[in-house]
Amino acid sequence: MVDHAVSENVTTGHRLGGSLKLVDAIAQSVGVIGPVFSIAFLVPLLVGLNASGSGAGAAAPLSVVIAAVGVLGLGWIVSEYTKRIHSAGSLYDYVTDGLGKRIGAAAGFLYYAGILALGAGILVMIGGTIHDTLQAEFGVTPLPEAGWDLLLLLGLAVVLYLGVALSTRAQLVLALVSFAVVLAFFVVVIVKAGAADDVGKAFTPASSPQGFGGVLFGVLYGVLLFTGFETAANLGEETAHPKRDIPRAVLISVLTVAVFYVIGSYSQVAGYHFDLDALGKNAGAPLFGLAGPVSDGGFGSVAVRRLLELVVVLDMLAVLIGCAVSASRGMFALARDRRLPAALGKVSGRGTPLAAAAVVVAFHAVVIVLTATWTGLLAQPEMPHYVAMFSWGSTFGGFSLAVIYLLMSAGALRGLRDHRRRWAVYLAGTVGIVVTGAAIFGAVYKVSAPIIYAPYAAVVVFALGLVLAFRHAARA
Known part of the structure; x- marks a missing residue:
């Protein structure tokens, strides 16, 4: 077994500093997953309230279990690679190891984009959620949407500058509370639902209007x-014991979040008494419907709903920090490997990727300006512009990552061929290929404009990455 402590060209550039622990690595993965935010808004996709009209119905928890098994296959591949390669740009290094430098470089462009x-x-x-929630719940607007965005950006810039330890600890606190x-x-909800509880109904394909096929459609979104x-x-280079802690962090994160998702999806379908029409009336955010007063059919009160709205925002903040940390480390690694301008490989005195972090902050600033001033950009009917911008960005990001997972799974069949088991x-690679292929299909099937432009844009970015990779190889 060959142990690549870092990516091939690390010795030609700088290395990041840090002595992170297992808990920091877990916080990074869970922070970017954003389990509270995801379970609050994405259960309707699982049950079938999506562009295709197909889903698991009341068997949504079963779809989550199947999706979790598939993701564990991906997690096993990542954990095995982390024992060999632990650098700031790990995931695209894994693709490189299996499919070669050019595909790996293109994967890096797409992944971090x-x-x-x-x-x-x-x-x-x-920013938009804070603005609209304060206006709706309390009738106050202390700042415009862009004002909240800029305040968040300032806080993000400070966190990135002060170092990854602060970033991961902030994610940990935000994620744990929410x-x-x-x-x-x-x-x-599960306790109060009482007679409505029917565990068997939630875990049988017969509960889906489309049977087992509907359950599989739920898996597409579950992944x-x-x-x-x-x-x-991505924190392997900054972790004190990467060979031990990063594999554990990846697998612990998947298992913990899987249990949370199963409980969360079950409580929502049970809370609406397995009535998909009732859940559909609250499709924007079923969690908040359940948190409302009993007089409105909920299990809480106005205060409980407001508390859950707050903790969902806290979880979103953890996602924001996690994405910024990953993106800055990725651009730093690409620059160090001479795939991006060398200036992005600059490290601050605190051992953080200073120039790459500045680019991340600048990109976020551009998106803030576009969201505030170009309201027709990627606009969707009856949807606030900030929601439309998020919807497009999250689709682009989710599709891009699914493609990278697919490439990593396929490459592992070659890159890990010397594994003792x-x-x-072969099992993990096959499972990874199947589930990520399904997720990619789910991201494009019957999806309309402007959201469908997100997968198209991802394909263009990957193609551009290939062109640049071939040009780089020709000059080398």
Whole structure:
């Protein structure tokens, strides 16, 4: 077994500093997954309230379980690679190891472009959500949407400058608080639902209007719930014991979030008494419908709903920080490997990728300006512009990451062929190819404009990355 401590060209540039621990790596992965934010808004996609009209219905928890098994296959591949390669740009190094430098370089462009777009989309989503929630709940507007966006951007810039330890600890606090509060509420819903509870109904294909085929459609969207699980690997170079802690962080993150998603999806379908029409009336955010007063059919009160709105925002902040950390490390690694301008490989005195972090902040600033001033850009009917921008950015990011997962899974069949358990490589690689291929299909099937432009744009970015990679090889 060959142990690549860092990517091939690390010795020609700078290295990042840090002595992160297991908990930091877990915080990074869970932070980017954003389990609370995802379970609050994406359950309707699982049940079938999506562009295709197909889904798992009341069997949504079964789709989550199947998706989790598939993602564990991907997680196993990542964990095995982290024992060999632990650098700031780990995921594209994994693709390089299996499919070659050119495909790996193009994968790096697409992966970090996706993370960057996802982060910028979540920033304007947070700012707009804070603005609209304060206006709706309390009748106050202390700042315009762009004002909240800029305040968030300033905070993000400070966190990135002060170092990754602060970034991961901030994610940990935000994620833990939101995770604990929402999980407690899910338990309350399950208990209060009483006679409506039917565990068997939630885990049988017969509960889907389309049977097992509907459950599989739910899996397409279920895989996307776990997007970002691998981002702990981007901290391999800054972790004290990467061979031990990064694999554990990836697998612990997937398992923990999987349990949370199963409980969360079950509590929502049970909370609406397995009535898809009732859930559909709250399709924008079923969680908040359940958190409302009993008089409105909920299980909480106005105060409980407001508390959950707050913790969802906290989880979104964790996603924002995690995406920014990953994107800055990725651009730094690409620059160090001479795939991007060398200036982006500059390291600050604190051991952080200073120039790359500045580019991340600048890109977010551009998206803020576009969201505030170009309201027709990627606009969707009856949807605030910040939601439309987030929807497009998250689709671009989710599709991009799914493509990279697919390439990594296919490449692992070659890159990990010397593994002592070759059968496990073939099994995990096959499972990874199947589930990521399904997720890619789900991201484009019957999707209309302007959202469908996001996968098209991702294909263009990957093609551009290939062109640049071939030009780089010709000059070398």
